[in-house]
Amino acid sequence: MAHASAVLRAEQVSKRFGTVKALDGISLDVAAGECVALIGESGSGKSTLLRCFNRLTDPDSGRVLIDGVDAAGLDPIALRRRIGYVPQEGGLLPHWRVRRNVALVPWLQSQPDATVRADRALGLVGLDTAVLGDRWPAELSGGQRQRVAVARALAAEPRVILLDEPFGALDAITRADLQNTFRRLRGTLGITALLVTHDVQEAVLLADRIAVVRDGRLEQVAPSSELLRSPATEYVRELLRRARAIE
Amino acid sequence: MIAPPFPGSRSWGVLLALGLGSHSVVPAQNAEQRPIVVASKPFGESYILCEMFAQLLEARGFSVDRRPGLGATEIAFGALRTGAIDVYPEYTGTGLLAILHQRPSADPGEVYRKVSREFRERYGVRWLPPLGFQNTYAIAVRRETAQRLKLSTLSDLARAGPTLRAGLTPDFIGRPDGLPGLAGAYGLRFASVRALLPAIKYQALAAGEVDVIDGYSTDGLIARYDLVVLRDDRGFFPPYEAAALVSSLMSQQLPAAVAALSELSGQLNETGMRQLNRRLEVEREPVARVAADALRDLGLVGQASRRETGGRAQGGLGPYLWEQRLTIARLTGRHLFLVAVSLAAAVALALPLGLALERHPRSAESVIRAVGLLQTIPSIALLALMIPLLGIGVIPALVALFLYSLFPILRNTYTGVREAAREAVGAATALGMTPGQVLRYVRLPLAAPIIMAGIRTAAVINVGTATLAAFIGAGGLGDPIASGLALSDTRMILSGALPAALLALAVDGLLGVCEAMVRPAFGGLTPPRRSG
Numbered sequence: 001m002a003h004a005s006a007v008l009r010a011e012q013v014s015k016r017f018g019t020v021k022a023l024d025g026i027s028l029d030v031a032a033g034e035c036v037a038l039i040g041e042s043g044s045g046k047s048t049l050l051r052c053f054n055r056l057t058d059p060d061s062g063r064v065l066i067d068g069v070d071a072a073g074l075d076p077i078a079l080r081r082r083i084g085y086v087p088q089e090g091g092l093l094p095h096w097r098v099r100r101n102v103a104l105v106p107w108l109q110s111q112p113d114a115t116v117r118a119d120r121a122l123g124l125v126g127l128d129t130a131v132l133g134d135r136w137p138a139e140l141s142g143g144q145r146q147r148v149a150v151a152r153a154l155a156a157e158p159r160v161i162l163l164d165e166p167f168g169a170l171d172a173i174t175r176a177d178l179q180n181t182f183r184r185l186r187g188t189l190g191i192t193a194l195l196v197t198h199d200v201q202e203a204v205l206l207a208d209r210i211a212v213v214r215d216g217r218l219e220q221v222a223p224s225s226e227l228l229r230s231p232a233t234e235y236v237r238e239l240l241r242r243a244r245a246i247e
Numbered sequence: 248m249i250a251p252p253f254p255g256s257r258s259w260g261v262l263l264a265l266g267l268g269s270h271s272v273v274p275a276q277n278a279e280q281r282p283i284v285v286a287s288k289p290f291g292e293s294y295i296l297c298e299m300f301a302q303l304l305e306a307r308g309f310s311v312d313r314r315p316g317l318g319a320t321e322i323a324f325g326a327l328r329t330g331a332i333d334v335y336p337e338y339t340g341t342g343l344l345a346i347l348h349q350r351p352s353a354d355p356g357e358v359y360r361k362v363s364r365e366f367r368e369r370y371g372v373r374w375l376p377p378l379g380f381q382n383t384y385a386i387a388v389r390r391e392t393a394q395r396l397k398l399s400t401l402s403d404l405a406r407a408g409p410t411l412r413a414g415l416t417p418d419f420i421g422r423p424d425g426l427p428g429l430a431g432a433y434g435l436r437f438a439s440v441r442a443l444l445p446a447i448k449y450q451a452l453a454a455g456e457v458d459v460i461d462g463y464s465t466d467g468l469i470a471r472y473d474l475v476v477l478r479d480d481r482g483f484f485p486p487y488e489a490a491a492l493v494s495s496l497m498s499q500q501l502p503a504a505v506a507a508l509s510e511l512s513g514q515l516n517e518t519g520m521r522q523l524n525r526r527l528e529v530e531r532e533p534v535a536r537v538a539a540d541a542l543r544d545l546g547l548v549g550q551a552s553r554r555e556t557g558g559r560a561q562g563g564l565g566p567y568l569w570e571q572r573l574t575i576a577r578l579t580g581r582h583l584f585l586v587a588v589s590l591a592a593a594v595a596l597a598l599p600l601g602l603a604l605e606r607h608p609r610s611a612e613s614v615i616r617a618v619g620l621l622q623t624i625p626s627i628a629l630l631a632l633m634i635p636l637l638g639i640g641v642i643p644a645l646v647a648l649f650l651y652s653l654f655p656i657l658r659n660t661y662t663g664v665r666e667a668a669r670e671a672v673g674a675a676t677a678l679g680m681t682p683g684q685v686l687r688y689v690r691l692p693l694a695a696p697i698i699m700a701g702i703r704t705a706a707v708i709n710v711g712t713a714t715l716a717a718f719i720g721a722g723g724l725g726d727p728i729a730s731g732l733a734l735s736d737t738r739m740i741l742s743g744a745l746p747a748a749l750l751a752l753a754v755d756g757l758l759g760v761c762e763a764m765v766r767p768a769f770g771g772l773t774p775p776r777r778s779g
Contacts, residue, residue: 081678090674091673091677092671093675094767153678
């Protein structure tokens, strides 16, 4: 399944935390412009895999490649600055105003027009810069905060973005709004994305391919429609069945 | 008489240049020129004798550094033994029991010979020949109590004891020649025993709050309150002959000064001493004048002392505080100096240490706990422990205050940066901040109010603890508190305690403003989670 144009690639990646095997020989490719969703239960290892791609975690064995280059040889700080990241709870700096939060990565990169880029990114996610730019994060709604987090991840115009359950804490309507925004943005920007979620619907809606993670292994990797049509294992079938039941 | 002159410089630079060790007295090349450090324990009679020693030495051409009111026996003697002070008045019985821990003997001559020999052999410290009077413990009751229960001796008291409430000084309750020994010798038991400071025990007895107190036989206050002193019919209390206790350094370097002090030997008697105590404690005359008059009456000093000042103001607290305003201002300045320097040093150590520990959480808890242990050492005990290392005065006080300030600052710094908005820290790291940038731009700003609160706590504790620095001769607002406690002078106590309290409030308020200033503008560490 190796792909010539893979932007993100994991090769036989394993990771232990104490006695717990978080990742057990996982291999995965994400092609340029593609969005892959990692779904699975809590503790399945999906977030750990995501964190290997910006070196928040380093694998015990196996390799992680970014644009074909072994991530182990890359400076983690520089790497993180060129990969967008959206954490679950937004993770906005509470003592920085919205505009400064969004300008973070361009500022870290010493770009002179960091503020301009921040305003542009805020516009992309559909926020009114004039109204919200000077607010504190605490003055925003949960949905607005998460939009700001997405804008912050995009402000330095990265080619790759990692999202760790980005919309999980939002109510259904707000989540749907944000999902639509994200879909639209991906279409416009052609960005490569790896998305961790426990929500099958979200995976189906946003991702080109879905990777089902269970106990540190990949249960099935397939385009969304194929996964829905023909689940490869009993576990995947059960996962889909439960998702439909909730629906 | 309250405050010793400032021994160093107010400038931090000079203070640091002095170094820690150089404060204690070291043999000078020209020993004749160094000031003789004359000290006392914190009670009236000791102040008078200290001042008499000082004026006599000055009259004989020596320069003198006064350190009245040092802690209690262990602090004063500790300072003498290590050469931090040169001479202070002590009592032979106290030397025997409280310092040598030996059994008492009823013969004053035997006790004096024993302490002379043992102190010389063990410590190189010299007892000059006794001054001529004894000041033994005096167990006292109200005249009414004595008449009603027919009490005249301690044996009588043993009979009536179980119906009486005792109010004793903490010192007396603990000393082998105090309550424990007395209870053994007479089978003495009380309905209750309360620890009372010298300053309030006479009032407490007069007001009927307690029925029995321990006093000194030469106390001026025994007559003032018309108390009955019960006779020690079994001779339990050893002889407490007053004498000058001289450091080995002074004996070696200044034999002429030792000879000058010896002029006082055998010159005083109990009646005379009681009168002097009465003038100080009851009539509230300044100690310098009482001492000067005594020396003149003995024919030892010709004219009145240079140090003589006007009488202590009689009347209300307000006029007294007004009269003392310059002294209070000076003491407040010294107090602030002690607090500011020790606090600054504590911040300089605890803040970086707290930040460093954040990176090493495994060792953090044990380090913080070890520093926390310091906090559990009683302040007076810590000050006493300092004496062998650092002598007395400003330096050991600064070190003690510094040690007490560490814990709140360290704890709050560590907890503050560690607990500061974890999600924000995680995101900042994931987006490419270096650990240093995370510290500077995320952890520190978010932890600043908590760190500031720790500094504020330390500062307020420090203002209070610094009052105890008086007991090791460091000055500050504790000086009038210690003297006032010793002299049962409420106005004097308040002239230190009120400014200290106001200072604590002011420091708290000022640092509260600082705390508000460093608080990030969003108004809290965790923003409210709003959904929607």
